[in-house]
Amino acid sequence: MTCFTEYKDLIQEGDLTLIWISRNNIRAVVMKAGENFNTRYGSFPHNDMIGKPYGSQIAIRTKGSNKFAFIHVLQPTPELWTLSLPHRTQIVYTPDSSYIIERMNCGPNARVIEAGTGSGSFSHAFARSAQKLFTYEFHQVRYEQALEEFKDHGILGDASKYGENVTITHRDVCENGFRIKQNDTTSFEFGEDEEIEAKINANVIFLDLPAPWDAIPNLNDVIASDEKVGLCCFSPCIEQVDKTLEALEKYGWTDVEMVEVQGKQYESRRQMVRTLDDALNRLKDIKSHKLEGVERRKRLLNETINESCGIDDGSVDDKRPSTGKTKFNPFGKGFRVKEGDKEFKWKDVTKVESEIKSHTSYLTFASKIVKKDRLA
Amino acid sequence: MTCFTEYKDLIQEGDLTLIWISRNNIRAVVMKAGENFNTRYGSFPHNDMIGKPYGSQIAIRTKGSNKFAFIHVLQPTPELWTLSLPHRTQIVYTPDSSYIIERMNCGPNARVIEAGTGSGSFSHAFARSAQKLFTYEFHQVRYEQALEEFKDHGILGDASKYGENVTITHRDVCENGFRIKQNDTTSFEFGEDEEIEAKINANVIFLDLPAPWDAIPNLNDVIASDEKVGLCCFSPCIEQVDKTLEALEKYGWTDVEMVEVQGKQYESRRQMVRTLDDALNRLKDIKSHKLEGVERRKRLLNETINESCGIDDGSVDDKRPSTGKTKFNPFGKGFRVKEGDKEFKWKDVTKVESEIKSHTSYLTFASKIVKKDRLA
Amino acid sequence: MDPLKHIVAGQHVILKLPSNNSKIVELKPDGSISLGKFGSFNVNDILGYALGTTFEIYYNEENQETNQTNKNKNPVGQVRVIDNSKDTSANEESRATSEENDLNSMDSSLSNKNLINVGNEIQKMTMDEIEQLKKQSVSGNEIIAKMIESHGSFHQKTSHSQEKYLKRKKQKFSKRFTVNYLSxxxxxxxxxxxxxxxxxxxxxxxxxxxxxxxxxxxxxxxxxxxxxxxxxxxxxxxxxxxxxxxxxxxxxxxxxxxxxxxxxxxxxxxxxxxxxxxxxxxxxxxxxxxxxPPTVEEIQQGFTPLSKEEVHEMKGNRRNAYFRRLKLYKGQLEMVDYATKVQYxxxxxxxxxxxxxxxxxxxxxxxxxxxxxxxxxxxxxxxxxxxxxxxxxxxxxxxxxxxxxxxxxxxxxxxxxxxxxxxxxxxxxxxxxxxxxxxxxxxxxxxxxxxxxxxxxxxxx
Amino acid sequence: MDPLKHIVAGQHVILKLPSNNSKIVELKPDGSISLGKFGSFNVNDILGYALGTTFEIYYNEENQETNQTNKNKNPVGQVRVIDNSKDTSANEESRATSEENDLNSMDSSLSNKNLINVGNEIQKMTMDEIEQLKKQSVSGNEIIAKMIESHGSFHQKTSHSQEKYLKRKKQKFSKRFTVNYLSxxxxxxxxxxxxxxxxxxxxxxxxxxxxxxxxxxxxxxxxxxxxxxxxxxxxxxxxxxxxxxxxxxxxxxxxxxxxxxxxxxxxxxxxxxxxxxxxxxxxxxxxxxxxxPPTVEEIQQGFTPLSKEEVHEMKGNRRNAYFRRLKLYKGQLEMVDYATKVQYxxxxxxxxxxxxxxxxxxxxxxxxxxxxxxxxxxxxxxxxxxxxxxxxxxxxxxxxxxxxxxxxxxxxxxxxxxxxxxxxxxxxxxxxxxxxxxxxxxxxxxxxxxxxxxxxxxxxx
Structure with a gap:
């Protein structure tokens, strides 16, 4: 499949697509003629999608009613893929991953090491931008899942074609390092000049490990020796950073910098413009209606009972029905106004998500030049 | 003086005032008839201020020109006082101090310990809200400076009057604890029932010390025993927090929580609304003028030189003067437009300060109830 | 007793529950307060302690009997004061986390390497069994201990996950609450x-x-x-x-x-x-x-204060009505002052x-x-x-x-x-x-x- | 040599200076580059090293002489590669800070307790003396060592302030620069x-x-x-x-x-x-x-491509003009495609x-x-x-x-x-x-x- 590596025009049979139901509900679906995509609003036939351009909105009549339901069929990107993953997994989200890629200048010359693979979400972003990605996962089941997924997504390969550039290896890199040899559990294809061991020569390293300091000493075997190599450790706790700093110094890494990245998303909303004058006029309107009521009651009282007590002491009960209904409702009193209702004036406002991701991990960057000699 | 303790109406001789020149230039000035407040724009006679209400703007004719300069005369508040301090001093700024005061519920029942006094800026805020403030400064010169200042500001005292409630003691609280006795270097006035030692009974503690863990064991002597006592340690480095957490646990403090406070200030600005249509029309206008120019040049060429080369190849030099000046300048091309100029349309925007205070200190909170017994 | 320092009758206080949720209650003397699944307690039992005190609800035999006869009502337990600072379990927890060695200890896996699905299926106790325990229980800590025993893969978790698990369970079964001042x-x-x-x-x-x-x-x-x-x-x-x-x-x-x-x-x-x-x-x-605001004249048009003598001569009903109107009148004048004269x-x-x-x-x-x-x-x-x-x-x-x-x-x-x-x-x-x-x-x-x-x-x- | 990995002639690179400022330079072969107060170096001396390498400029006797004769011009020094990872002074600095004991060591005050005004007045070396040193100096580190010697209250500072002071001074007098890829x-x-x-x-x-x-x-x-x-x-x-x-x-x-x-x-x-x-x-x-965009017709109105034969028959000047116009014509057609046909x-x-x-x-x-x-x-x-x-x-x-x-x-x-x-x-x-x-x-x-x-x-x- 080429869904992650080539821009596709039309939705085709066999394509992996992402179906957008809502911002928090994006599902990965492989197109198969005759099948349906089922939602609680009804079934969307794949046949309605196949042959249409990517990005098409698909409408169906909802079950049992004369209404319509909509979805959008999108071509996967690493970012959409990340959004589609179940949130319980530990994922490197776009604010972090995009910063790491930019900060480490991870372009078509980058030979990247990633450990561990985890959900594989960051691997997709690396695969898009880098020349080659060597990713390592120590968890057997997760390794197999990721291997399968990378195959399905068409990003596994030796970089002979754009985007088909991922190698995944089952490995505890802290204990056993990063070298990839024959007989290792790996997707690496040993070719003619790499019969015994893969030539990794990484110049970008990303360590998402609980104890990166145990992996750092093992990097020397696999990093490029003739150019500057960048490293990023991704650690949730500050004590991990401290230990990482210690290891970086010990093993000759320099330009050490640590940052946190904070991503925020804003909702666009509208707030009703309620002016003081309108509020004053509303109160005046109420008052005048109330006075009418008071006057009327006064007349009634005058007619029926004696004048001596209880009237006009200001303690008039508001709950008594007044003569006319209050008519001036500048803010739509009495019914719930829909945000943006054209009957009213609105001010555009932003509102940050109600729960923000206040912390993901600390990012510790460093770099190293192995050979300091001069080339002829 | 009562400048910090009472709301004053008129500026009086002898008052400590804050003269606002600009946001970053606020100066403390004592009003003295006959004196002048000198600025580089000219001198403002105190006599022009005395007798006017606080908040008055004072205008003078600037030196040597027929223009006017303005200042505002304000009554001091702890927040304005903080702004007026030279920035090189380590100051607890309002986002932190206001949060600490609110978080520790520091109202008229609070008996506060502050160590160290430092610039004394936070002391003013404590004095405003608390019943009593015991502040400690280990640095001899800073102690004397603060003592003088608190006297001048009218906040020193035994709390018999509102706001006159500060006691300052010269002390290294880590080594020598918080108890205040006869013969100590202190502003505390030993009265009849406190002949030998001050009854501190603090229920709010604020430690702004490099090693709060050394002071924490000494708190038991001076905190209230029959109520919940709150504590806040203010430390710039995370390792200090870690050691503080250790000490808090060891000495029986609970409800431990640590936070950072981030304050930001925004400028209100306006950005010119430049529409696509205006931009298109501007290009069309330029094009039509240029075509005129080209036509004119073509005619000239036709008249004077042979037709065979160089014309109409699109490489027309723009720097050649065209016939008419371009007249359509929807965005005020060619002169610097003043932000908000009524000739143009503007959109309100905000801009955060160009340099933000990204970190002040970590705030570690804890609490303790000394006596767990039940009152009758 | 100072209601700003101590728990006193009639006060509104805010309770912190094991779920980390809060509840505002009025401490009616002689009444009882139900915290739902966290139990119930008598108001009188907590009066006199310092605000900020943490209590634990416990049930003895006697309570259990009440429980049996009164199935629908949350039985009222007794309370004891908890010293958070000496709470052994809390200390153990934080000690475990601060000692790195523990990360490598035999009982906790260095990572979740061998653990795939941590779900309810691994917890071998049924909800019924847990409910049963809760009814018999003396404290939440015991329930948790029993649950750990019967948790199949507890020792396969890292110490970090173990902690998380313990904390979650503790919150669920502890019967503690803290009585705080309602700031x-x-x-x-x-x-x-x-x-x-x-x-x-x-x-x-x-x-x-x-x-x-x-x-x-x-x-x-x-x-x-x-x-x-x-x-x-x-x-x-x-x-x-x-x-x-x-x-x-x-x-x-x-x-x-x-x-x-x-x-x-x-x-x-x-x-x-x-x-x-x-x-x-x-x-x-x-x-x-x-x-x-109305003008003072407008206010005076509607009402004229009478002289002492005049008021004195009024009869009961009329006099009461007069005083009511006088109060309103004064309130109106005060309101005009706030609207026109006061400098804030x-x-x-x-x-x-x-x-x-x-x-x-x-x-x-x-x-x-x-x-x-x-x-x-x-x-x-x-x-x-x-x-x-x-x-x-x-x-x-x-x-x-x-x-x-x-x-x-x-x-x-x-x-x-x-x-x-x-x-x-x-x-x-x-x-x-x-x-x-x-x-x-x-x-x-x-x-x-x-x-x-x-x-x-x-x-x- | 790969210009993405190594410093090569003709390249634009960005230099990091001791002041932490940056400077973009074009590496003209055989040229020299002046970094102002941080010295000058010959481009050829840095070619062939890995991008990211840090160099130090130093002056030997010979350079000094040039200096004497050519007062107005920044003398060109020699460069040596600095191994940041083995830079002893840097290591010392961070070792001093990571060892807590140092906080209590005899030479640094636990806090600034006894220090009131840390200003230039305490620095006993005059600017002239410092300038003199700079002219003689082999390295910035030595100047700094001398300045510390003559700094009256240096040992009264806390180790933290000492560090800050050192770092500030180091930045001021070091002659190091790093050659980075211009990303x-x-x-x-x-x-x-x-x-x-x-x-x-x-x-x-x-x-x-x-x-x-x-x-x-x-x-x-x-x-x-x-x-x-x-x-x-x-x-x-x-x-x-x-x-x-x-x-x-x-x-x-x-x-x-x-x-x-x-x-x-x-x-x-x-x-x-x-x-x-x-x-x-x-x-x-x-x-x-x-x-x-203009229509294809409009573009074709202004220009008609000629047949190969017609072009072949053109003379030099006319032919060049024709090709120029052909190129523009093709550019115009391409532009119309980008404006109307391409799906981005x-x-x-x-x-x-x-x-x-x-x-x-x-x-x-x-x-x-x-x-x-x-x-x-x-x-x-x-x-x-x-x-x-x-x-x-x-x-x-x-x-x-x-x-x-x-x-x-x-x-x-x-x-x-x-x-x-x-x-x-x-x-x-x-x-x-x-x-x-x-x-x-x-x-x-x-x-x-x-x-x-x-x-x-x-x-x-």
Whole structure:
């Protein structure tokens, strides 16, 4: 499949697509003629999608009613893929991953090491931008899942074609390092000049490990020796950073910098413009209606009972029905106004998500030049 | 003086005032008839201020020109006082101090310990809200400076009057604890029932010390025993927090929580609304003028030189003067437009300060109830 | 006993529950309070302890019997004081986390390497069994111990996951609660917790703290206030001014302007200020009465105070009616004073009314040099306001400020900011009311191009 | 030698100076480069080392002589490679800070208790003496050592202040510089450093990184772009697409729409892409030509390609003129294709033009499912845009995002976020271009009240 590596025009049979139901509900679906995509609003036939351009909105009549339901069929990107993953997994989200890629200048010359693979979400972003990605996962089941997924997504390969550039290896890199040899559990294809061991020569390293300091000493075997190599450790706790700093110094890494990245998303909303004058006029309107009521009651009282007590002491009960209904409702009193209702004036406002991701991990960057000699 | 303790109406001789020149230039000035407040724009006679209400703007004719300069005369508040301090001093700024005061519920029942006094800026805020403030400064010169200042500001005292409630003691609280006795270097006035030692009974503690863990064991002597006592340690480095957490646990403090406070200030600005249509029309206008120019040049060429080369190849030099000046300048091309100029349309925007205070200190909170017994 | 230090009868307090949720209760003497699945306790059993004390509910044999006969009612247990600082389990937990060795100990896996699905299926005790235990139980800790025993893969978890698991379970089965003073911040956090975000205009404790400081709120000031939160803002002011002390010697007052016919200060019902105290220190006026007050003459037209002799001669009913009307009359006169004569020591506003038309008018009676602080959920509304105020010489240096508090996990060895937090918190616009100088020679003053301070545009830079 | 790995002649590189400032230089072979007070060096001396290498300039006797004779000119020194990782002084510094004991050591005061004014008056060396030292000096470290000797109260400072002092002095007198690859981020930080905030629209590295990822920028795409930063945004795209590889096999293209008569991509002059490469991969069209392109007929009216024979018969001058016009003619046809036929793989915009009128029109030729990402210095302009896009069915889920990077001090034992940082960084609006479904039965479809996705209002919650 080429869904992650080539821009596709039309939705085709066999394509992996992402179906957008809502911002928090994006599902990965492989197109198969005759099948349906089922939602609680009804079934969307794949046949309605196949042959249409990517990005098409698909409408169906909802079950049992004369209404319509909509979805959008999108071509996967690493970012959409990340959004589609179940949130319980530990994922490197776009604010972090995009910063790491930019900060480490991870372009078509980058030979990247990633450990561990985890959900594989960051691997997709690396695969898009880098020349080659060597990713390592120590968890057997997760390794197999990721291997399968990378195959399905068409990003596994030796970089002979754009985007088909991922190698995944089952490995505890802290204990056993990063070298990839024959007989290792790996997707690496040993070719003619790499019969015994893969030539990794990484110049970008990303360590998402609980104890990166145990992996750092093992990097020397696999990093490029003739150019500057960048490293990023991704650690949730500050004590991990401290230990990482210690290891970086010990093993000759320099330009050490640590940052946190904070991503925020804003909702666009509208707030009703309620002016003081309108509020004053509303109160005046109420008052005048109330006075009418008071006057009327006064007349009634005058007619029926004696004048001596209880009237006009200001303690008039508001709950008594007044003569006319209050008519001036500048803010739509009495019914719930829909945000943006054209009957009213609105001010555009932003509102940050109600729960923000206040912390993901600390990012510790460093770099190293192995050979300091001069080339002829 | 009562400048910090009472709301004053008129500026009086002898008052400590804050003269606002600009946001970053606020100066403390004592009003003295006959004196002048000198600025580089000219001198403002105190006599022009005395007798006017606080908040008055004072205008003078600037030196040597027929223009006017303005200042505002304000009554001091702890927040304005903080702004007026030279920035090189380590100051607890309002986002932190206001949060600490609110978080520790520091109202008229609070008996506060502050160590160290430092610039004394936070002391003013404590004095405003608390019943009593015991502040400690280990640095001899800073102690004397603060003592003088608190006297001048009218906040020193035994709390018999509102706001006159500060006691300052010269002390290294880590080594020598918080108890205040006869013969100590202190502003505390030993009265009849406190002949030998001050009854501190603090229920709010604020430690702004490099090693709060050394002071924490000494708190038991001076905190209230029959109520919940709150504590806040203010430390710039995370390792200090870690050691503080250790000490808090060891000495029986609970409800431990640590936070950072981030304050930001925004400028209100306006950005010119430049529409696509205006931009298109501007290009069309330029094009039509240029075509005129080209036509004119073509005619000239036709008249004077042979037709065979160089014309109409699109490489027309723009720097050649065209016939008419371009007249359509929807965005005020060619002169610097003043932000908000009524000739143009503007959109309100905000801009955060160009340099933000990204970190002040970590705030570690804890609490303790000394006596767990039940009152009758 | 001091109700600001100790738990006393009749008080409103806020309880912190094992679920980390809060509950506001009134401590009716001789009554009992039910905390649902966390048990019930008698109010009298907790009186006299310091506010802030943590209790544990426990059941002895006798209680169990009550339980049997009264199945539908939450049985009332007994309480004992918990010393959090000496709580062994808590100490064990944090000790375990601070000792790195534990990470490599035999009982916890270095990582979740061998663990795939940590779900309920691994917990071998059924919910019934757990419920059974809960009924028999002496303490929540025991239930948890038993659950760990029967948890198939507990020892395959890393110590970090183990902790998390323990903490989750502890919260679920512990019967502890802490009785806290109901401060304004506690009330705010209670309202946020139960989802009343809109009602409290998305406020945060740190924004309120900053508002109170920037507004220079003191015990002896008279403040003008608009409170769109139903009394929460007023409660913040009251607490800062009087600290819950109902015998205060301080004379501070809050004049609350409301946009509806009647003020809404409902949330003050949770406070421990008696009605009379509130009447003395909080005055309410509608925007209509404030901006268009009746004249003294108009008020006097409707009512004329009588002489002592005249009042003396009145009969019971008539006399009562007269006094009622006299009180109203005096209230009206007082209201006119607040609307026309008082120079306020500060203006604090939290309203969804449009600010550019409101704030300049509300500021008319704010004394020179005094602060004006306006809270809004949205920065955009303050932005609009700030441009209005820039153009008005009565306002010095309007600034939009934001303050955000970021809490950390404080387990030693695992320090980091909490992974998620509430997003909102609002914004403040703050400035000082000032009195423009009369322009000495108007034409030239206007031509002034180089004032020390550019009056029309006071930026933060 | 690979110019992406090594320092090669003719390259633009960015130098990091001891002051922490940067300088962009072109490495002209046989030339020399002056770093002002930090000394001068010969370009040839640094060629062949890895990019990222740090050098120190030093002067031997010979140099000193040159110095004497040529007072006005910065004398050219020799360079040696510095191994940062083995730099003893750096290690000493960090070792001192990581060992707590040092805090209590005899030579440093636990706090600044006994120190009142740390000012120049305590430094007993005069500036003249220091200057003298600098002229004689072998290395900056020695000057610093001498200065410490003569600093009266150095030992009264805390070790923390001592460090700060040392670091400040080191920066001032060291003659080190690092030669770095001129990445787009490096160019951005250079421009920010020299105060071109407005020119780069207050962008930050993290916002640009996020823009490139959200826009799914790849080596094989064709992107529509408006760049109000004078080429910086285009450089970011080029680097992400080609990584500086001028022999790239990738065919990606950037079509840049400009609002003025001529495009402004001035900043690309700092890049190491040759003009031809840029011509192949970056196409520029004015908004007028893009939105109101001439028809093919109009273009053909102005010019008719001749047959091979006709061209062959032309004479030198005429023939050259013909080829020039042919090229323009082809360029015009290509331009019309870009304006009318190409379906773009993404739209990225950073402009101060009003967005609500611009983005919907620029999006017409963006292919379905492809991202649209719009950068703005101000959130308010994106807010306005987002409401416009919400109401247009061609845009899926517009989101305003902000990303901020917060750097830390990484001295072990003294970890904390930097005390101050730059405030700006801008905002992004991101969405996907989609293709609305034809409404099956228009009237009923409009009446649809419960679509899975409320099309008009796609909020983030």
């Amino acid at each position: 304004s911040s506690a009330l705010l956090s209670f309202l946020l917790e139960k989802g009343d975000i809109q009602r409290v205009m998305d406020m945060s404790e740190e924004s309120m703290g900053m508002l109170l400081n920037l507004a220079n709120i003191r015990s002896n000031g008279t403040y003008l206030c608009m409170d769109g939160t139903g009394g929460l803002l007023v409660y913040f002011l009251l607490e800062r001014m009087f600290g819950g002390d109902i015998k205060t010697k301080f004379t501070g007052k809050i004049v609350v302007i409301h946009e509806n016919e009647h003020p809404n200060l409902d949330l003050l019902k949770f406070s421990n200020y008696p009605e009379e105290f509130i009447r003395d220190h909080v005055k309410t006026i509608s925007i209509l009465d404030y901006f268009e 020591d500060g203006l604090v506003v939290a309203t969804t009314l449009s600010l550019p038309s409101l704030i300049p008018r509300l500021s008319e009676h704010v004394h020179g040099s005094r602060p004006i602080v306006c809270y809004s959920q949205f920065k955009e509304t303050l932005l609009e306001l700030s441009h209005t105020l820039y153009d008005d010489l009565r306002f010095l240096a309007p600034s939009i400020v934001e303050t955000r508090c970021r809490p950390y996990q404080t387990i030693r060895g695992k320090l980091h900011p909490l992974m998620t937090m509430r997003g909102g918190g609002g914004y403040l616009l703050s400035c000082n009311r000032v009195i423009p100088a009369p322009e000495p020679e108007p034409v030239q003053a206007k031509g002034s191009e180089e004032p020390i301070e550019t009056l029309k545009k006071q930026k933060t830079e | 787009s981020s490096a160019l951005l930080s250079f421009l920010l450093e020299k105060g071109d905030i407005q020119r780069v629209m207050d962008m930050s590295e993290e916002s640009m990184g996020m823009l490139l990822n959200l826009a799914n920028i790849r080596s094989n795409g064709t992107y529509l772009c408006m760049d109000g930063t004078g080429g910086l945004l285009v450089y970011f795209l080029l680097e992400r697409m080609f990584g500086g590889d001028i022999k790239t096999k990738f065919t990606g293209k950037i079509v840049v729409i400009h609002e003025n008569e001529h495009p402004n991509l001035d900043l690309l002059k700092f890049s190491n892409y040759p003009e031809e490469f840029i011509r192949d991969h970056v196409k520029t069209i004015s908004i007028l030509d893009y939105f109101e 793989d993404g739209l990225v915009v950073a402009t101060t033009l009003s967005l609500p009128s611009l983005i919907p029109r620029l999006s017409e030729h963006v292919h379905g499912s492809r991202p649209i990402v719009c950068y703005s210095q101000f959130k308010e302009t994106l807010l306005e845009l987002s409401h416009t896009l919400y109401d247009d069915l061609r845009f899926l889920a517009p989101s305003i995002v902000e990303t901020r990077c917060r750097p830390y001090q990484t001295i072990r034992g003294k970890l904390h976020p930097l005390m101050t940082m730059r405030g700006g960084g801008g905002y992004l609006l991101s969405c996907n271009r989609v293709i609305p479904a034809p409404e099956p039965e228009p009237v009923q479809a409009k009446g649809s009240e419960e679509p899975i996705e409320t099309l008009k209002k796609q909020k983030t919650e």
